[in-house]
Amino acid sequence: MGNKTKKSNSIMQAAGILVLTSFLSRIIGYIRDIVITSSFGLNYMTDAYYAAFTIPDMIYYCLVGGALSSAFIPVFSSYISRKENEDGYVMSSTILNLVSILAAFLCLMGEIFAPQLVNLLVQFEGESYTLTVLLTRIMFCQSFFMCLTGISQGILQSYKHFSSPAMGAVLYNITIIVVGLILSRVFDLGIMGFSIGVVFGAIVNFAVQIPAMKRFGFQYKLVIDLKHPGVKKFFALLLPVLLGLSMNELNLLANQYFGSGLGESILSALKNAQRIMQLPVGIFGSAIGLSIFPTMTEHFANGKIAMYKRDLSMSLRTVLFITVPSAAGLIALRVPVIRAMYYQGNFTNDNVNQVATLLMFYSIGIVGYSAQQILNRGFYSIQDTKTPVKINIFILILNIILSYIFVKIGGASGLALSYSLSGLISMALLYIFLRNKIGGFNGREILESFIKTLIATAVMFVVIVILTHIMDNTMNLTSKLMQIVEVILGTAVGVVVYFITALILKMDEVMLVKNMLQKKFKKH
Numbered sequence: 001m002g003n004k005t006k007k008s009n010s011i012m013q014a015a016g017i018l019v020l021t022s023f024l025s026r027i028i029g030y031i032r033d034i035v036i037t038s039s040f041g042l043n044y045m046t047d048a049y050y051a052a053f054t055i056p057d058m059i060y061y062c063l064v065g066g067a068l069s070s071a072f073i074p075v076f077s078s079y080i081s082r083k084e085n086e087d088g089y090v091m092s093s094t095i096l097n098l099v100s101i102l103a104a105f106l107c108l109m110g111e112i113f114a115p116q117l118v119n120l121l122v123q124f125e126g127e128s129y130t131l132t133v134l135l136t137r138i139m140f141c142q143s144f145f146m147c148l149t150g151i152s153q154g155i156l157q158s159y160k161h162f163s164s165p166a167m168g169a170v171l172y173n174i175t176i177i178v179v180g181l182i183l184s185r186v187f188d189l190g191i192m193g194f195s196i197g198v199v200f201g202a203i204v205n206f207a208v209q210i211p212a213m214k215r216f217g218f219q220y221k222l223v224i225d226l227k228h229p230g231v232k233k234f235f236a237l238l239l240p241v242l243l244g245l246s247m248n249e250l251n252l253l254a255n256q257y258f259g260s261g262l263g264e265s266i267l268s269a270l271k272n273a274q275r276i277m278q279l280p281v282g283i284f285g286s287a288i289g290l291s292i293f294p295t296m297t298e299h300f301a302n303g304k305i306a307m308y309k310r311d312l313s314m315s316l317r318t319v320l321f322i323t324v325p326s327a328a329g330l331i332a333l334r335v336p337v338i339r340a341m342y343y344q345g346n347f348t349n350d351n352v353n354q355v356a357t358l359l360m361f362y363s364i365g366i367v368g369y370s371a372q373q374i375l376n377r378g379f380y381s382i383q384d385t386k387t388p389v390k391i392n393i394f395i396l397i398l399n400i401i402l403s404y405i406f407v408k409i410g411g412a413s414g415l416a417l418s419y420s421l422s423g424l425i426s427m428a429l430l431y432i433f434l435r436n437k438i439g440g441f442n443g444r445e446i447l448e449s450f451i452k453t454l455i456a457t458a459v460m461f462v463v464i465v466i467l468t469h470i471m472d473n474t475m476n477l478t479s480k481l482m483q484i485v486e487v488i489l490g491t492a493v494g495v496v497v498y499f500i501t502a503l504i505l506k507m508d509e510v511m512l513v514k515n516m517l518q519k520k521f522k523k524h
Contacts, residue, residue: 023283025166028173033275034341035177036194039184041346043265044128045191050271051122052135052195054256055110055143069290070380071237072154074297075230080158081298085217091230093221096151098231103147110140121253122260122267131191138195142202149202152209155218160294164212168205175201240385243392251399251422255415258407266412269351273358273416276337277366280326285370288315289377296381305438308381313442315374317449320367321509324450325457325498327366332464333490334359336471340483358416365420368427375430379437387433395426449507456501464494 040046072095079088110117114136118124124132153165176197183193213220225231252274259270292315299308330337334356343352379388399422406414435441468490475482502510 020166023279025169025173026279026282028170028177030275030279030341032173032177032180032194033272034344035181036191037268037272037342037347038345040191043268045131046268047124047260047265048128048131048135049191049194050268051118051124051132051256051260052139053198054121054253055117055136055140069150069154069157070293070377071234071241072151073158073294074237074301074380074383075234076155076158077294077297078301079230081301087228087230089219089221090223090225091228091234092151092155092218093223094225094228094231095234096148096220097222097224099147099151100144103144106147107140107144110143111137114140121256123257124260135192135195138192139198142199145199145202145206149206149209152206152213156209156212156216157290157294159216161212161216162291164209168208171208172201172205175204237380237383237385240389241380243389250396251419254396254400254403255419258403259412259415262407262412265351265354269355269358270412270415272338272342272355273362276330276341276359277362280323280330280366281369281373284322284326285319285373288319289373292374293377293381296377300381309438309441312374312378313446316371317446318509319370319374320446320450321453321502321507323367323370324453325460325494327363328457328461329464329491329494330363330366331360332461332468332494333487334363336468336483336486336490339477340480340487343483344480354412357413361413361416362420364417365423368420368423368425371427372423372430375427375434378434379430382438384437387437388430391426391429391433395422395429398422398425445508449509452502452505452507456498456505456507459501460494460498463497464490467493 036046036049072092076088076092079085079091114133118129118132118136122129122132149168153168156162156165176194179197179200180194183189183196184191185193187193189196255270255274256267260267292311296308296311299305299311335352338352338356338359342355343349376388379385399418402418402421403415406418408414410417435443468486471486471489475486477483477486499510
């Protein structure tokens with residue numbers, strides 16, 4: 001019992017570190033976007049920047065945030081658990097060296113074929129197209145360092161060390177802002193300065209991982225052993241994992257392609273709304289998925305199927321408990337949030353309403369894309385990488401079809417809705433297929449928790465809507481301070497109402513937090 005408690009505490013601690021640093025990283029990422037939109041407004045320059053940023057963004061979320069570590073951790077962890085460190089160093093160094101070569105080749109191809117790549121991503125012409133090609137070529141250089149970061153993070157997470165990888169993501173965004181401001185204002189490079197900042201951010205992100213790897217005794221070797229069984233296993237896992245985790249980004253690419261044909265500033269509005277919608281997905285879905293993944297892999301590898309299912313059920317219930325109210329809260333506070341974040345400089349009131357409407361439709365998909373992070377890793381833990389790929393390829397095709405239909409009906413809002421519906425359908429299919437694969441994993445508990453979550457969320461939503469209506473009619477919202485106060489007050493009241501309702505409903509998730517806090521207070 002003591003070991004179970006210790007393991008649960010270590011998982012919660014890892015999840016806490018990732019949630020905190022992910023939140024910090026995302027907030028700084030939004031500050032980066034606010035700086036850019038305040039400096040340049042929403043126009044062809046920001047459209048070009050966001051279109052060019054698609055490639056590094058996709059590489060970051062697919063390779064660094066998922067595929068490389070998801071394929072690497074199960075293999076490298078097995079060497080660590082068996083105390084076969086030397087074998088593990090040869091395997092990991094081989095992969096690091098091969099990834100370096102492949103990443104360098106990827107950068108070269110990106111520089112050469114940037115015009116053709118831009119044609120696939122957007123429907124720009126003239127000045128917008130030329131600027132997008134230039135910024136794409138600049139930002140492609142960061143791909144090399146991001147690929148190295150993906151492997152180094154996999155090494156550290158295999159040792160269940162999460163703070164350095166998480167801090168790297170924070171410093172990545174800080175570096176983009178600092179370098180971007182210096183180059184754009186001091187050296188008058190305009191939007192190009194922020195593109196160069198992306199490259200410097202990637203370098204800093206990788207550099208942060210190196211001291212931590214040395215502390216854990218990792219020994220890099222200048223070797224390429226293609227016959228090593230661990231290397232073969234890694235590459236056997238990598239392609240399907242990469243395809244599975246990249247589908248979300250490919251869905252966003254479909255949104256971007258259709259959105260870029262709707263006129264100037266639409267793409268920038270879509271990107272701004274997407275980034276806010278991705279906040280709870282990245283903070284809670286990705287963080288909980290990453291923190292539980294090494295433990296689920298370990299339990300399944302050791303034949304502890306019941307513990308694997310318990311971890312899976314717990315993490316899925318936790319994600320639903322957090323992201324359902326997060327989605328509802330963003331919908332209720334969509335205008336205040338956008339107004340507080342972006343309404344300054346060249347960002348107009350019309351822009352506020354435009355992005356807020358898109359955020360409402362994107363928020364519908366928060367639950368689906370967050371749960372996806374858990375369910376995908378449920379498959380990867382049992383080394384089934386093919387099933388998620390098949391499901392996600394189907395979802396990609398579905399999203400493209402829905403985008404094509406809905407963009408004609410609802411324009412940009414139709415694109416946001418198609419993306420959200422695709423995420424919810426993906427969650428449902430992944431759950432059904434995983435249950436068929438491993439048998440039930442506390443489905444009744446998940447359903448009961450979900451129903452109670454919906455009830456608590458409904459109460460919270462009504463309270464926030466009423467409170468927001470009162471504040472809109474009584475506060476001086478021309479003041480930036482009052483705009484921020486409205487968001488903070490609405491969020492705080494919503495959180496309190498939600499947790500009080502959850503306590504009344506005696507939800508396991510909130511009772512667990514309550515008991516932990518009571519124990520801590522008793523100790524002190």
